[in-house]
Amino acid sequence: MTDKQPSAATPGNGNGNGTPPRQTRRVRKNLLSQQAAAYLASLTPTEPPAVAALRAATAALPEAFFQMSPAQAALLVVLLRTTGARRFLEIGTFTGITTLTAALAMPPDGQVVTLDIDPRYPAIGQPFWAEAGVTDRIRLMIGPARHSLASLMADTGRTETPKFDVVLIDADKEGYPDYYEAALALLRPGGLVLLDNVLWRGRVLDPEDDGSKPRLFRRLNKTICRDPRVDASLLAIGDGLIVACKRP
Numbered sequence: 001m002t003d004k005q006p007s008a009a010t011p012g013n014g015n016g017n018g019t020p021p022r023q024t025r026r027v028r029k030n031l032l033s034q035q036a037a038a039y040l041a042s043l044t045p046t047e048p049p050a051v052a053a054l055r056a057a058t059a060a061l062p063e064a065f066f067q068m069s070p071a072q073a074a075l076l077v078v079l080l081r082t083t084g085a086r087r088f089l090e091i092g093t094f095t096g097i098t099t100l101t102a103a104l105a106m107p108p109d110g111q112v113v114t115l116d117i118d119p120r121y122p123a124i125g126q127p128f129w130a131e132a133g134v135t136d137r138i139r140l141m142i143g144p145a146r147h148s149l150a151s152l153m154a155d156t157g158r159t160e161t162p163k164f165d166v167v168l169i170d171a172d173k174e175g176y177p178d179y180y181e182a183a184l185a186l187l188r189p190g191g192l193v194l195l196d197n198v199l200w201r202g203r204v205l206d207p208e209d210d211g212s213k214p215r216l217f218r219r220l221n222k223t224i225c226r227d228p229r230v231d232a233s234l235l236a237i238g239d240g241l242i243v244a245c246k247r248p
């Protein structure tokens, strides 16, 4: 959700290199007008108590803005339910708000596999997963996502392990192109891959902004929206979200 992911060694910093982000980068977390965002928020369903409690705990962190908004989480629930998802893969756990949301939205035999490089963020969420009674539905893999994805691909190749129904990509942005390819390999036909932050707080829309992230997302968004392997739609929700359905 941010231009600067903290390194594993500096949680709590929220910036990573000590350079304050430009004011425009800090404030533009939602592409909608304040009025539209407030209206949307007023219609967003109340979250389960365990999710609301984890949001309250997460709010105390300097990186609280990493978390998906309740409106995005509501969309995730709709997508999980409409696809009948039982296997959800998340790249970028943070404190596990989306992890918990997905575990509660799927049937009791559903499984969430969630990947993060830094164990200290998911450790904040784990007591809330336990309180909600879904710990046994969640497999947390700690380490660089590239390594965890390689291990999941090896599992899928070796055994009858079912593929994933939905994959959410929300970790380091430089990894997105590789994570997208891995997601397609791990998804069942008809499954969905979701990529968060693809409008990068509107900076992607400014052709004069040649920052590394806007350039990365311009390239990637074009690639995915023209990819013959998927049907894709880019939604201006939150910080921009691509929803792409893997073709049979």
Ligand SMILES: C[S@@+](CC[C@H](N)C(=O)[O-])C[C@H]1O[C@@H](n2cnc3c(N)ncnc32)[C@H](O)[C@@H]1O
Pocket (backbone or CB within 6 Å): 001, 002, 005, 066, 067, 068, 091, 092, 093, 094, 095, 096, 097, 098, 115, 116, 117, 118, 121, 143, 144, 145, 146, 170, 171, 172, 175
């Ligand atoms: C934007 S947050 C995820 C937010 C989460 N989906 C939510 O809505 O609460 C991104 C997470 O990706 C993790 N991350 C950053 N680089 C990573 C990497 N190379 N491999 C795995 N996780 C990484 C960070 O530690 C951070 O917790």
